[in-house]
Amino acid sequence: MGTARRRYLAILLLGMVTVVGCGENTTGKRYRAERDLWRAQKMERNLGLQLQAGKRPDEKTISGVQSAYERILRADSRPATPAGRDSAHVRSMGIIRAQAERGLIRMDRLRGDSTAVLAHLDRAWRSYPWDPDITLRFAVEQIGALRSLGRSEQAVEVCQEIVSQIPVRRPDGRTRVPVMDAPIWAADLLLEAGRQDEALAELDRAEIYYREVVNENPDDETAALAWVQLGLAATRRGRFDRAVEAVDHARRISGATAIEPRILYILGTLHQESRKDFGAAATVFGEIVERFPEDPLAPEALLRQAASLADAGTPELALGAIDRMEEMFPRDRASVPRARLLAARILVRQGRFPDALSRYRSLMVDFPATDAALGAPLEIAAHYAQSGEAEAARSTLQRAVDDYARMRSEKAGSREAVVAGEMEVVALSRLERWSEAADRLIALTLEYPNQPRNPMRMVEAAAIARDRLNDPAKAAEILDQLAERYSESPLAAKAREEAAALRGR
């Protein structure tokens, strides 16, 4: 082959590759986006490890993760609409973008920047109109964020948009549970805001919606869940018998066999908490344990059965149910500690304190880092105080304070450390060590700056300073800090007013 012919062939080949290569490379784009997402998530995992080790990540690390997520959003910045584009590609890119947006929101949360969280969520939940599940996930997060900032009205609007825009039944027949929950959430938000009439109107709309869902297909799982929601709506109105009727109807729907334990659990809870019919509650919870012992709800049902039996005035049966629970689910770390706590409380009520004490101790030895075990010393001390054994109560509380402080330092950064810190505040308050109690509350807000309960902790600390330490200046200072650090909190404005009033005294 001559040199000239070779050259022409090479140019032709290069031209062909260039022409073909200029087409849209959807696989490559998706691959690069997935790669960037994987790297960003890896950076975030490393950041999570720092947090687990009790080390607060610096701003540079958080910004690094944030930039990694932002790069993904920038790389495919065209309007996210399926029009004119391969819809499968748009969907898969949408899922990647949504994950990147969620990463950004997590970083904003880590910073405690609730304004940025809201701004991101507000944009994100309207950005994927062709994917109801992504939209729903963001919308639910948006409701939670708005609720924590006391913006009930906006949260209600999001609930209403969910119901009007997102079909409750997936194409494969499964239920989008948050869509089903949204009307009740809206009513609850209005009730929380004290807007009773609007809440009742919202419940009316919810009932109409649920009946429409039932009418679309009366025999499927979604219809059963709609009946359950009708029951919950009736509960909000105080019509407990009607609620029980609706939930009982739900369990009889032929397509609801897979969710029958869940429906029964709700029915039992209605009897136990709303109607206070403990006998009926114990029967329903017992049915779950007998018929569905393998169901994840079974340990919880058995625990509720024991509590119902105790409330029904049959403590021996309740203790029997607890023993059965230990036999059936010895490894259930969520329910067994609470069962032991319940057994100890029943025994205290029966006047069998030595037996109760051995239950409390076994709880603290076998499950030391659980909420139940952490609360046990406070209950023991309370019993001593009621029995007039002041010194025993005092020494129990003092030991508890030491134990809580040790757990806080050993498990720094964990949920257990936060609970231990809260319990320590209670113990210090009962010991009337008010200054230390207030300091511990403030320290909790500084050690865990993104916890939603922080504004309330600062209010409690201010109350201790004002009422117990007779130090209005310190109380005002704490309230000012609250208003500054949690300016988005519904408590901020009230804190400012209160601080001004304290200074004006």
Add this chain to the structure above:
Amino acid sequence: MGQLKVLLWSWIETTRNLGRGRIWGPFLLLVVIQWAFLLLLTQFHRTILAPVLVPWIRLVVGEGAMGYPVYFAALPTIYNAAGILIDIFFGAWLLGAGFLLFWQADRPADPGTGGIQRARSSYWSLLLARLPLALLIVGLLILLPRLVLGSVADVPGTLVRAIRYGSIVVASALECLFLYAPLAILVERRRPLDAIRRSMSLAAGAPLATFGAVLVPNLIQVPISALFRRSDTIVRNMAPEVVAWLLALSVLLYAVAAFYMAGSGARLFRIRTEGAAR
């Protein structure tokens, strides 16, 4: 016993050539070509490469393996499929050149005509002589598991391992038959079909030595394939790109194996054709 002595002698002679840069030339060129192809495979998502590589990769591993990081778990499979093409189009020529350089290494008095150039002038003959072996090995790798397993749903692990190691032995046995073909073309100036016939007759004359010369270097495949069977674990626990780096390392190890195969093959060829070891 005599064949084993000759085989051992051929390895000793080959080891003595390890320090001779000139002989390494074709093997290193093959390494560079394989690395370049590996690099292309890791960059398949680039706009200029995707139209050519994506359909082919999709054919080999399916759409599910086109995402990140799963692509890197599938990279050894993709690379092995590409390796067959590299073997046919570049391996036949460069391994031929390697054989020739070993042949020339034992003849310092002969005029050095350049192994790579001389092999290039016989490129098509070398390719045609290599093609049947490549097709047989591909057939073996696809057919053997199907023949043994049939439609068995739950395959025991021992059977899978037996097939995997059995494939290495059977592929080595096939490769023995073609071992001397490059030298029959380059030294004896035979045509491809005649060269294959000549190679088979030489291999039949010293079956044990020829089989050993092929099988022992091929045993490097055992740890390498064991490592890449866990590529998903590497992706999960380390970094996906580590798989590509390990593949690049395995290319180097295969080059050493090919160096020994060509070195001992050239010596065995000389013994078989000229009758005595110098």
